[in-house]
Amino acid sequence: xxxxxxxxxxxxxxxxxxxxxxxxxxxxxxxxxxxxxxxxxxxxxxxxxxxxxxxxxxxxxxxxxxxxxxxxxxxxxxxxxxxxxxxxxxxxxxxxxxxxxxxxxxxxxxxxxxxxxxxxxxxxxxxxxxxxxxxxxxxxxxxxxxxxxxxxxxxxxxxxxxxxxxxxxxxxxxxxxxxxxxxxxxxxxxxxxxxxxxxxxxxxxxxxxxxxxxxxxxxxxxxxxxxxxxxxxxxxxxxxxxxxxxxxxxxxxxxxxxxxxxxxxxxxxxxxxxxxxxxxxxxxxxxxxxxxxxxxxxxxxxxxxxxxxxxxxxxxxxxxxxxxxxxxxxxxxxxx
Numbered sequence: 001x002x003x004x005x006x007x008x009x010x011x012x013x014x015x016x017x018x019x020x021x022x023x024x025x026x027x028x029x030x031x032x033x034x035x036x037x038x039x040x041x042x043x044x045x046x047x048x049x050x051x052x053x054x055x056x057x058x059x060x061x062x063x064x065x066x067x068x069x070x071x072x073x074x075x076x077x078x079x080x081x082x083x084x085x086x087x088x089x090x091x092x093x094x095x096x097x098x099x100x101x102x103x104x105x106x107x108x109x110x111x112x113x114x115x116x117x118x119x120x121x122x123x124x125x126x127x128x129x130x131x132x133x134x135x136x137x138x139x140x141x142x143x144x145x146x147x148x149x150x151x152x153x154x155x156x157x158x159x160x161x162x163x164x165x166x167x168x169x170x171x172x173x174x175x176x177x178x179x180x181x182x183x184x185x186x187x188x189x190x191x192x193x194x195x196x197x198x199x200x201x202x203x204x205x206x207x208x209x210x211x212x213x214x215x216x217x218x219x220x221x222x223x224x225x226x227x228x229x230x231x232x233x234x235x236x237x238x239x240x241x242x243x244x245x246x247x248x249x250x251x252x253x254x255x256x257x258x259x260x261x262x263x264x265x266x267x268x269x270x271x272x273x274x275x276x277x278x279x280x281x282x283x284x285x286x287x288x289x290x291x292x293x294x295x296x297x298x299x300x301x302x303x304x305x306x307x308x309x310x311x312x313x314x315x316x317x318x319x320x321x322x323x324x325x326x327x328x329x330x331x332x333x334x335x336x
Contacts (some may be wrong), residue, residue: 020087027245028052030287034296036247041300056238069130071206078125079232079239085117086243089250090264094179096283097262097263097275106234107155108171112255115209118243119145122218126228130178137227140307141218147314148208148215154322155198155205159183159258162191162329179261185222187332194328199259201322206294210244213299217307251282252290274331 032049039046066072091101092111100107119141126138163172166186170177183195208215219227229240235332264282265275 001126009018012101016091019090019101023087023090023246023249024242026284026287027242027247027249028056030252030291031245033288034291036206037066037292037296038300041296052241056241059233059238059241060235062234063293064078064236065231066230067130069131070231073175074124074128075231076236076314078128079236079243082118082121082125082243083239083246085114085121085248086250088251090246093250093259094254094261095253095310096279097265098280101175101181103165103176104208105171108160108175108178111175112152112156115247116149116154118144118247119126122228124280125232128217129231133230137218137230137255141228141230143307144208144211144215144218144310144314148205148318151201151314151318152205152209154319155202158194158198158322158329159325161326162186162333165333166254173327175257179257181334182261183259187329187336189332189336191329192327194332195259197321197325197328199255201318203294204298204318205314206255207298208310209251210248210295212295213300214302214305215310217310236261243296248291248295252287252294253296254297255290260290273290280334 028051029309030053031052033046035051036046036049037107066078087109092107092114094100123138123141125147126141157177161181162173163170163178163181163186167177167181170181172178183198186191187195207213210219217227219229229237232240261280262274263276265271268278270278272295
């Protein structure tokens, strides 16, 4: 291997470390903002924004208890796998005007698969813990995962299909290509309505992917005492907390890439480092708004659903909304 090749690999490794670090920091920070805003919306004081950081460090110094009936190597390995798979998603996401660290043909499909790994990991960890509460939580997680994958796939396929009709020579299943060609500029009036429906679909899928209220049935503290995570403590629980924080950033970033990939540096005729800074700050603002509407607002406004209601909501009304959005985009393309 040449020196240039080694240098590129080194830069990739450094970039991966930086992205992982920023993903964790931003995830915990926005998690603190989410908890504070939710408390204010419910007329409570709420914890300080730094509380997720304090919780993480407190868990890291606590004893890591493995249940007697657990399968130790699975029980301890799942939190690591969950965090690694979640961080890997960030490597494929464009952030502002910064291209993704990794990219290639079909990376959007890869991201959909990577999004399922944390849920699968929690299911395996729940079964491996030997707890009846975790067992029920794992079964609920599997049911919910099979429910929200369809509307998520409909949203991604709809955007990729429209892009393929306008630019047939492009790699339409690449996030970099989707990020460079916003859906709103490719559609007419009917397609615009369809895109809004797809955005609504993704907005409802997001709290399900994150197991947030009203779709937190796998944990459901008041019913299952924590469900999947009931037997986890110490470092393992801290890693699950990090995974949740990073996945929140990943899902919000995916929404931004698919629907709001705009930058503002060109409005101020900026370039170079200044453009990176202003677009980076603008990305953080978009991240805050997406998390607020897709996570904070929904979990404050809606009570927890039962597992049968969750499955029905994703399989029937939300899938219909997604298919209607796809139908309007197809009709819009035919009319044009």
